[in-house]
Amino acid sequence: MSKAKPYVRLTQPLVRDSGGSALRPATWDEAMDRTVRGLKAAIDKSGGQSFGLFSCSKATNEMNFVAQKFARVVMGSNNIDSCNRT
Numbered sequence: 001m002s003k004a005k006p007y008v009r010l011t012q013p014l015v016r017d018s019g020g021s022a023l024r025p026a027t028w029d030e031a032m033d034r035t036v037r038g039l040k041a042a043i044d045k046s047g048g049q050s051f052g053l054f055s056c057s058k059a060t061n062e063m064n065f066v067a068q069k070f071a072r073v074v075m076g077s078n079n080i081d082s083c084n085r086t
Contacts, residue, residue, distance in 0.1 A: 039075070048076025055082040 013031035014023035026034075042050065053071040055064045064082065071080045 043075065049079060051075040051077040052079035052081070053077070055080065057083050 013026050013028060015026040015031060015034060016023055039051075051071065053067055053075075055067045059067075068080050071077050
């Protein structure tokens with residue numbers, strides 16, 4: 001029986017340079033730039049309504065508020081759901 005690997009906390013972002021390449025350490029600025037470019041490309045290709053966000057009922061009201069504001073204002077989407085309605 002194999003022993004489970006322990007969880008490792010990431011202390012810096014990791015990025016891929018191409019589709020199948022290994023992850024490599026990156027600066028926070030590089031990781032955030034890639035994230036922004038990726039989200040903008042998704043909006044340009046499919047529109048803001050292609051984006052959806054799922055929030056957690058265990059998060060604070062403030063965190064859920066910021067999440068819905070991000071989805072509506074930044075991404076241009078009303079596709080927001082939460083597990084607290086179940």
